[in-house]
Amino acid sequence: MSNQTYYKDGYDSTISNSHAWRTAENSCGYMLSYLKPTDRILDVGCGPGTITYDLAKYIPHGEIIGIEPTRELIEEAINNKSLDHEVQRGNVKFQEASAFQLPFQDETFDIVHAHQVIIHLSEPLKALKEMRRVLKKGGHLCFRDSEIRSALIYPEEYEDPISYYFEKIKSEFTSTIAASRAKHLTIKAGFIPENIINTTSTWCISNKNDRLWFSELYLKRLTKIKFQPDDKYDQVQLETAWKQWANDDYSWFVMLHGEIVAKKELES
Ligand SMILES: C[S@@+](CC[C@H](N)C(=O)[O-])C[C@H]1O[C@@H](n2cnc3c(N)ncnc32)[C@H](O)[C@@H]1O
Numbered sequence: 075m076s077n078q079t080y081y082k083d084g085y086d087s088t089i090s091n092s093h094a095w096r097t098a099e100n101s102c103g104y105m106l107s108y109l110k111p112t113d114r115i116l117d118v119g120c121g122p123g124t125i126t127y128d129l130a131k132y133i134p135h136g137e138i139i140g141i142e143p144t145r146e147l148i149e150e151a152i153n154n155k156s157l158d159h160e161v162q163r164g165n166v167k168f169q170e171a172s173a174f175q176l177p178f179q180d181e182t183f184d185i186v187h188a189h190q191v192i193i194h195l196s197e198p199l200k201a202l203k204e205m206r207r208v209l210k211k212g213g214h215l216c217f218r219d220s221e222i223r224s225a226l227i228y229p230e231e232y233e234d235p236i237s238y239y240f241e242k243i244k245s246e247f248t249s250t251i252a253a254s255r256a257k258h259l260t261i262k263a264g265f266i267p268e269n270i271i272n273t274t275s276t277w278c279i280s281n282k283n284d285r286l287w288f289s290e291l292y293l294k295r296l297t298k299i300k301f302q303p304d305d306k307y308d309q310v311q312l313e314t315a316w317k318q319w320a321n322d323d324y325s326w327f328v329m330l331h332g333e334i335v336a337k338k339e340l341e342s
């Protein structure tokens with residue numbers, strides 16, 4: 075099994091660019107209170123690295139390593155030109171590696187983090203066990219994943235084409251129940267239920283600026299979708315649906331995300 079099944083047709087900057095708006099504040103709020111200034115953090119599947127750079131602000135005397143199995147993404151993260159130079163922090167490193175085989179010794183990190191990564195993996199449990207292995211005793215595993223089946227799209231006329239769009243961009247292993255199953259997988263990975271805090275948060279895309287921005291992210295990816303003759307909608311129909319949805323003041327899009335903070339027990 076390949077380490078990288080998310081970029082199924084190879085690295086594509088239109089995909090990684092659609093993740094580059096993410097920051098520690100808008101994607102990691104559930105875990106920020108666990109960070110200590112001296113922490114060593116591993117950011118698994120760091121993508122374009124915007125969250126990684128941001129998390130570094132919270133650990134001025136620690137360090138964070140972002141890993142990705144895709145060389146191009148490591149380079150993109152290192153050279154992330156969309157970031158203010160001030161936030162190009164000295165305590166951030168990037169390294170090529172897979173969640174399935176982390177090149178670190180047991181009990182190396184205070185925090186092992188993954189944002190919207192476990193959801194896409196072919197073997198999520200294998201990755202979580204590996205993430206637990208490199209976590210120090212008393213350290214925290216933190217991850218957040220969308221529940222794709224929770225998408226609410228309104229008005230109803232856009233529900234089917236926009237849901238179909240998300241079905242088309244989904245990779246082979248992307249789970250539609252990643253938030254629901256997160257605690258179950260965490261327990262199977264070895265964490266005890268009493269040490270797991272499970273929360274949720276939602277995206278609510280409703281005002282016009284947010285709708286235009288959100289649809290733009292996905293319209294850019296539309297040109298890369300491979301359509302087949304028997305597809306229910308073609309590229310033009312999906313483009314029209316996104317644009318009409320974005321310009322309709324009655325529209326909204328909501329999606330739930332599941333968040334896990336699991337403390338590794340002090341004695342095992
Ligand atoms: C949806 S993106 C999330 C990127 C980033 N964490 C963020 O939220 O902006 C999923 C990431 O997981 C990475 N990925 C896929 N397979 C992986 C593996 N085996 N180990 C580590 N990362 C992997 C992909 O390359 C991709 O960058």
